[in-house]
Amino acid sequence: MTPTFAPYPATRFRRLRRTPALRDLVQQERLSAADLIWPVFIRDGQGVEEPIPSMPGVARLSLDRLLVQATEAHRLGIPAICLFPYTDAALRTEDCAEAWNPQNLTNRAIRALKAELPDLAVMTDIALDPYNANGHDGLVRDGIILNDESVEALVRMALAQAEAGADILGPSDMMDGRIGAIRTAMESAGHKDVAIMSYAAKYASCFYGPFRDAVGASGRLVGDKKTYQMNPGNSDEALRLVARDLSEGADMVMVKPGMPYLDICRRVKDAFGAPTYAYQVSGEYAMIRAAEQNGWIDGTRAMAESLLCFRRAGCDGILTYFAPAMARALNG
Numbered sequence: 001m002t003p004t005f006a007p008y009p010a011t012r013f014r015r016l017r018r019t020p021a022l023r024d025l026v027q028q029e030r031l032s033a034a035d036l037i038w039p040v041f042i043r044d045g046q047g048v049e050e051p052i053p054s055m056p057g058v059a060r061l062s063l064d065r066l067l068v069q070a071t072e073a074h075r076l077g078i079p080a081i082c083l084f085p086y087t088d089a090a091l092r093t094e095d096c097a098e099a100w101n102p103q104n105l106t107n108r109a110i111r112a113l114k115a116e117l118p119d120l121a122v123m124t125d126i127a128l129d130p131y132n133a134n135g136h137d138g139l140v141r142d143g144i145i146l147n148d149e150s151v152e153a154l155v156r157m158a159l160a161q162a163e164a165g166a167d168i169l170g171p172s173d174m175m176d177g178r179i180g181a182i183r184t185a186m187e188s189a190g191h192k193d194v195a196i197m198s199y200a201a202k203y204a205s206c207f208y209g210p211f212r213d214a215v216g217a218s219g220r221l222v223g224d225k226k227t228y229q230m231n232p233g234n235s236d237e238a239l240r241l242v243a244r245d246l247s248e249g250a251d252m253v254m255v256k257p258g259m260p261y262l263d264i265c266r267r268v269k270d271a272f273g274a275p276t277y278a279y280q281v282s283g284e285y286a287m288i289r290a291a292e293q294n295g296w297i298d299g300t301r302a303m304a305e306s307l308l309c310f311r312r313a314g315c316d317g318i319l320t321y322f323a324p325a326m327a328r329a330l331n332g
């Protein structure tokens, strides 16, 4: 498209910025609560809301508190919630067997949510890190993160989550071939309608720091995730990964982190036109909250602006810890 306009003074761009009504009328992108997916940290216990110091305003919730908060999120118009478990140290092992325990914390939470709030979509995370003694997303042998063995474990994990009633599976592990393997397993186990949102372009990022505090993986991670997550310097590779995951049966794709990677969101949306999501990750949330707490930024406006920018970059939705606060601001 080549924009056409008369030379100044016939065209004055400021004409359409003069009043709120005119600005509203020409606004191209909008954010709604329906665009938000709320990532939530869960833990064992009763009546617990345990604050996470590096994520002001975010807490680990016991399942009873999860139900209360999810009911409120649903009432605010948030269509989906995504679960991340804080696992007891005793359940973190080298073989990660707790990941596919039908009664693990996540699977119990899925059942409780679907029983109480059937219309709220429940998304899961598929990766072994909450259950792994060494904090990695895949099985580790002699310091190597194994691909094919990890995919088998991830398929078992996915089946247990689908069995519990998950609506959307979110493989975040970055092993090769996992989307196809999970999709095939879902078809043969009778879970043909379970959707997959692939963390297709997931970068090896320092912005995941507070999340690793939240799930208790920070002190445990041996080394880094650079042999499976993407190099922040790469862009074409993101398109190849999205193409690969869509061709293996992903229904939706995700770019992660969010704000520093808006160029990737735009390229992915333009190239494929598939349902495209961004994850505004823990470090992005923490930066805005920290600046707000210091009085250096208007946190509410920074939240709203950052989320609107994802829509401008082509995203259909955003995973964000701001979801309830943003939905409240939009409703209010």
Ligand SMILES: NCc1[nH]cc(CCC(=O)O)c1CC(=O)O
Pocket: 125, 126, 127, 128, 129, 137, 172, 173, 207, 208, 209, 210, 211, 212, 225, 280, 281, 282, 283
């Ligand atoms: N597979 C784990 C996973 N799933 C989501 C996040 C990060 C989310 C965030 O920072 O908010 C991570 C962390 C990681 O890859 O180390």
